[in-house]
Amino acid sequence: xxxxxxxxxxxxxxxxxxxxxxxxxxxxxxxxxxxxxxxxxxxxxxxxxxxxxxxxxxxxxxxxxxxxxxxxxxxxxxxxxxxxxxxxxxxxxxxxxxxxxxxxxxxxxxxxxxxxxxxxxxxxxxxxxxxxxxxxxxxxxxxxxxxxxxxxxxxxxxxxxxxxxxxxxxxxx
Amino acid sequence: xxxxxxxxxxxxxxxxxxxxxxxxxxxxxxxxxxxxxxxxxxxxxxxxxxxxxxxxxxxxxxxxxxxxxxxxxxxxxxxxxxxxxxxxxxxxxxxxxxxxxxxxxxxxxxxxxxxxxxxxxxxxxxxxxxxxxxxxxxxxxxxxxxxxxxxxxxxxxxxxxxxxxxxxxxxxxxxxxxxxxxxxxxxxxxxxxxxxxxxxxxxxxxxxxxxxxxxxxxxxxxxxxxxxxxxxxxxxxxxxxxxxxxxxxxxxxxxxxxxxxxxxxxxxxxxxxxxxxxxxxxxxxxxxxxxxxxxxxxxxxxxxxxxxxxxxxxxxxxxxxxxxxxxxxxxxxxxxxxxxxxxxxxxxxxxxxxxxxxxxxxxxxxxxxxxxxxxxxxxxxxxxxxxxxxxxxxxxxxxxxxxxxxxxxxxxxxxxxxxxxxxxxxxxxxxxxxxxxxxxxxxxxxxxxxxxxxxxxxxxxxxxxxxxxxxxxxxxxxxxxxxxxxxxxxxxxxxxxxxxxxxxxxxxxxxxxxxxxxxxxxxxxxxxxxxxxxxxxxxxxxxxxxxxxxxxxxxxxxxxxxxxxxxxxxxxxxxxxxxxxxxxxxxxxxxxxxxxxxxxxxxxxxxxxxxxxxxxxxxxxxxxxxxxxxxxxxxxxxxxxxxxxxxxxxxxxxxxxxxxxxx
Numbered sequence: 001x002x003x004x005x006x007x008x009x010x011x012x013x014x015x016x017x018x019x020x021x022x023x024x025x026x027x028x029x030x031x032x033x034x035x036x037x038x039x040x041x042x043x044x045x046x047x048x049x050x051x052x053x054x055x056x057x058x059x060x061x062x063x064x065x066x067x068x069x070x071x072x073x074x075x076x077x078x079x080x081x082x083x084x085x086x087x088x089x090x091x092x093x094x095x096x097x098x099x100x101x102x103x104x105x106x107x108x109x110x111x112x113x114x115x116x117x118x119x120x121x122x123x124x125x126x127x128x129x130x131x132x133x134x135x136x137x138x139x140x141x142x143x144x145x146x147x148x149x150x151x152x153x154x155x156x157x158x159x160x161x162x163x164x165x166x167x168x169x170x171x172x173x
Numbered sequence: 174x175x176x177x178x179x180x181x182x183x184x185x186x187x188x189x190x191x192x193x194x195x196x197x198x199x200x201x202x203x204x205x206x207x208x209x210x211x212x213x214x215x216x217x218x219x220x221x222x223x224x225x226x227x228x229x230x231x232x233x234x235x236x237x238x239x240x241x242x243x244x245x246x247x248x249x250x251x252x253x254x255x256x257x258x259x260x261x262x263x264x265x266x267x268x269x270x271x272x273x274x275x276x277x278x279x280x281x282x283x284x285x286x287x288x289x290x291x292x293x294x295x296x297x298x299x300x301x302x303x304x305x306x307x308x309x310x311x312x313x314x315x316x317x318x319x320x321x322x323x324x325x326x327x328x329x330x331x332x333x334x335x336x337x338x339x340x341x342x343x344x345x346x347x348x349x350x351x352x353x354x355x356x357x358x359x360x361x362x363x364x365x366x367x368x369x370x371x372x373x374x375x376x377x378x379x380x381x382x383x384x385x386x387x388x389x390x391x392x393x394x395x396x397x398x399x400x401x402x403x404x405x406x407x408x409x410x411x412x413x414x415x416x417x418x419x420x421x422x423x424x425x426x427x428x429x430x431x432x433x434x435x436x437x438x439x440x441x442x443x444x445x446x447x448x449x450x451x452x453x454x455x456x457x458x459x460x461x462x463x464x465x466x467x468x469x470x471x472x473x474x475x476x477x478x479x480x481x482x483x484x485x486x487x488x489x490x491x492x493x494x495x496x497x498x499x500x501x502x503x504x505x506x507x508x509x510x511x512x513x514x515x516x517x518x519x520x521x522x523x524x525x526x527x528x529x530x531x532x533x534x535x536x537x538x539x540x541x542x543x544x545x546x547x548x549x550x551x552x553x554x555x556x557x558x559x560x561x562x563x564x565x566x567x568x569x570x571x572x573x574x575x576x577x578x579x580x581x582x583x584x585x586x587x588x589x590x591x592x593x594x595x596x597x598x599x600x601x602x603x604x605x606x607x608x609x610x611x612x613x614x615x616x617x618x619x620x621x622x623x624x625x626x627x628x629x630x631x632x633x634x635x636x637x638x639x640x641x642x643x644x645x646x647x648x649x650x651x652x653x654x655x656x657x658x659x660x661x662x663x664x665x666x667x668x669x670x671x672x673x674x675x676x677x678x679x680x681x682x683x684x685x686x687x688x689x690x691x692x693x694x695x696x697x698x699x700x701x702x703x704x705x706x707x708x709x710x711x712x713x714x715x716x717x718x719x720x721x722x723x724x725x726x727x728x729x730x731x732x733x734x735x736x737x738x739x740x741x742x743x744x745x746x747x748x749x750x751x752x753x754x755x756x757x758x759x760x761x762x763x764x765x766x767x768x769x770x771x772x773x774x775x776x777x778x779x780x781x782x783x784x785x786x787x788x789x790x791x792x793x794x795x796x797x798x799x800x801x802x803x804x805x806x807x808x809x810x811x812x813x814x815x816x817x818x819x820x821x822x823x824x825x826x827x828x829x830x831x832x833x834x835x836x
Contacts (some may be wrong), residue, residue, distance in 0.1 A: 005704070055391070057602075060503060064500060064503070070454075070546075071459075071620075072534070072546040072547060072548065073543060073546050074452070074455050075452045075456075075526070075530060075541035075542075076541055076542050076543045076546060077454070077543075078448055078451060078452060078453075078499065078541070079448065079542070080449050081459065081499070081503070081539045082444060082445070082499070084504070085444065085503055086441075086601070089441075089506060089599070092509070092599045092601065092612045093509040093612050095610075097601075099600075099601075099610070100601070114698050117708040118541050122200075123543075154472060161542060162541070162543060163542070164543060165542060165543055165544060
C-alpha cells in the first residue's frame with residue numbers, strides 16, 4: 001500500500017474524476033444534479049461537509065419517496081433512508097460544518113420515473129459522496145472532523161451498496 | 174434449542190413409573206436405598222409446592238377458593254409425607270444400602286430431573302436490573318400452577334400406591350427398623366392424600382393445553398445465536414427465526430433494564446428497531462399471503478384460510494406503523510452521540526430481517542438491498558406440506574411476537590426520553606430565523622408528542638397482529654401455539670418462586686429453628702383428631718396445617734421473646750421456663766393496636782392464652798383470630814372432654830382455621 005502525501009483540499013477534491021452515473025440527468029430530479037455539482041465543486045472541507053449534508057438529506061427524501069414504488073425494493077429503500085440519516089448525523093456534529101442552513105427539500109421526481117432509475121441515481125450519488133468524504137477525511141485537521149468524514153463516508157458507501165444493481169458497479173472511475 | 178421444562182418432567186415421570194414397576198418384593202438393602210431416595214424425591218416435590226405463594230392457611234382467602242384450598246391441602250400433605258420420610262431415611266442410614274438396585278436408580282434419576290426442572294423455572298425469576306423474564310407471569314399464572322400441581326399429584330399418586338405396597342411387606346418381613354416402616358406407611362398415606370386433594374379440586378379445571386404450556390416453558394436464558402448461513406432451506410430458516418425471536422425477547426428484557434443509562438438507548442438504536450420491525454412485518458405479510466394461497470391449494474380448513482388472510486391484513490397495518498416511526502426518526506434524534514453504540518436488540522434484529530426476507534422472497538441469499546430483490550417465494554416452495562404450513566406460520570408468529578415485545582419496550586423508553594427532554598432536531602434543518610449556535614436544537618413538544626403517538630399506534634398494531642397470530646396458531650395447531658397459551662395465561666400471578674436452594678438448605682418459608690429455643694411439640698391437633706377416630710383426609714390435613722402454623726408461630730414468638738429479653742433484662746435475670754414464652758407471645762398477639770376490629774377467640778385457645786376459659790370475643794389488633802388462637806396446648810383437656818365436638822360442630826366464629834370474625 002502506498003501512502004499519499006497530503007495535498008491541498010481543493011486540489012485533492014478537484015482532481016477526483018466525476019462519477020459515472022451521476023453525470024446522467026434524470027427527469028424531475030434537477031436538485032440531485034445540482035447537489036452533485038455542488039459536491040463536485042466543493043473546494044474546502046466546510047464546503048464538502050455542507051454539500052454532503054445536503055446530499056444525504058436529498059438521498060433520504062428520495063429513498064423515502066420510493067419505498068412504496070416496488071414492493072421488492074421496500075427493504076432496500078427503507079435501509080437506504082436509514083443509512084442516509086446515519087451519514088447526515090455524522091456530518092452534523094463535525095466542527096468544520098458551516099452554520100448555514102441546509103438546502104431546501106428535494107422535489108420528488110415525477111411518478112413516471114422508475115424506481116430502478118432513482119435507485120441508480122442514489123447509488124451513483126452515494127459512490128461520489130463516499131469518495132469525496134473519504135478524501136476529505138484524510139485532509140481533515142481535527143479528529144472530530146476526521147471521524148465525522150469517515151463515518152459519513154461509510155454511510156455513503158453503504159448507500160452505494162444498497163442501491164447498486166448487483167454487478168453494476170456505480171463507483172466513480 | 175433451549176431446554177424446556179418438559180425435558181425434565183417427562184423423564185421424571187417415566188423414572189417414577191419405572192421405579193413403581195419394581196414392585197414391593199425388594200431385597201432389604203434395596204429397600205433401604207429406596208427409602209433414602211424416596212426421602213430426597215418427595216423433598217424435591219415438596220419444594221415445588223413451597224415455591225407457590227399461597228395465602229396463609231387460616232385467612233378467608235384460603236377457604237373461599239376451592240383451588241387455593243386444594244393447593245394448600247396438597248402442599249400440606251406433601252410436607253407431611255416428606256416429614257414422615259425423614260425419620261425413615263434416618264433409621265436406615267446406618268445400615269447397608271444397595272444404591273445399584275434399579276428401583277433406587279430410577280428414584281434418584283427422577284429426583285435429579287425434578288430438581289433440574291425446578292432450577293429451570295427459577296431461571297425466570299431474577300432480582301437484577303433486567304428483572305424477571307416474560308415467562309415469569311406465565312409460570313405464576315393459575316393455569317400453569319394448576320398444571321404443575323396436577324403433575325406433582327400424578328407423581329404423588331404413583332409413589333403413594335407403591336409405598337403402600339412397600340410398607341405392607343416391609344413392616345413385617347423385610348427387617349426394616351420400626352421407624353422406617355412407620356415412616357413409609359405415613360408417607361404413603363400422605364402421598365395419596367396429596368394426590369387426591371389436588372385431583373378433587375382441579376381435575377375438571379386443568380385443560381389439556383395447560384400441561385402443554387407447562388412442559389413448553391423454556392429455560393430463562395437466551396439460546397445460542399445461530400448466524401444465518403447463505404443457503405438455509407425454509408425449515409432451517411423457520412427454526413432460525415424462532416431462535417432469533419427468543420433471543421430478541423431476552424434482549425428486550427435486558428435492554429429495558431438499561432434504557433435509563435445505556436449509551437445504546439438512543440435514537441440510533443430506536444430507529445434501527447423501527448426499520449427492522451417494518452421490514453420484518455412487510456416480509457411477514459408476504460409470507461402469510463403465500464401461506465393463505467398454499468392453504469387453499471392444500472385444501473386446508475376455511476377457518477385457517479380466513480384467519481391467515483385476516484392475520485395478513487392485520488400485518489398490513491402493522492409495518493406501516495413502524496415505517497411511520499422510522500420516518501419520524503428521520504429528523505428527530507437524541508443528539509450528538511459519538512461512538513457506535515447500538516442496542517443488543519438491533520444486533521439481533523439484523524438476523525431476523527435476513528431470515529424473514531429469505532423466507533419471503535425467492536432468493537436464498539436475500540439481503541435488504543437492490544441486488545437481493547426478487548419475486549416472492551412460490552407458496553409450494555415455502556410450505557410443501559400441511560406440516561410445513563404450520564412451521565412457517567410458527568416462524569411468523571414468533572417474529573411478530575418479538576416485534577410486539579420490542580414495540581412495548583421502545584414505547585416506554587421513548588416516552589421516558591421525551592419526559593427527560595432528550596429529543597433534538599439538527600439545527601441545519603430548522604428555518605433560517607432560528608438562531609441556535611449548536612448542531613442540535615430541542616425538538617418541539619408537538620413533534621415529540623407525535624412520535625410518542627406513533628409508538629402507541631405501532632405497539633397497538635403489533636399487539637393486535639400478535640393476538641391474531643395467537644388465535645391462528647391455536648387453530649392451525651402450529652408449534653408456536655405455546656406462545657398463544659402463554660400470553661393468555663399471563664394474567665393474574667398467584668405464585669412467586671423463591672431462589673433455588675441446595676439440598677438441605679432451608680428456604681425462607683421454612684425458617685430454621687434457632688438453637689436453644691424451646692420448640693413446642695407439633696401434631697397435637699392431629700393427634701386429637703386421631704383420638705376422636707376422625708379419618709376424613711380434609712380434616713386431618715387442616716389439623717396438620719394448624720399444627721404446623723402452631724409450630725411456626727411459637728418458634729417466631731419464642732425468638733421474639735428471647736430477643737426482647739436480651740435487650741431489656743439484666744443478665745442476672747432468672748432463666749425463663751419454656752412455657753413462659755408462649756405467654757409472652759400471647760401478650761404480643763392480644764395487645765390492641767390501632768385497629769379495633771372484633772375477633773372471636775375459640776374458647777380453648779382464649780383460655781390457654783389468658784389462663785381462663787372465657788369464650789367472649791376479645792379485641793385483636795390487626796391480627797386474625799386464627800393467628801391469635803395458636804398456642805402450644807390450646808385444646809388439651811378440652812377436646813378430649815368433648816369428643817363429639819368437631820370442626821363443623823363449632824359455632825360460627827369458633828371454627829378451627831376459619832379466621833372469621835365473630836358475627
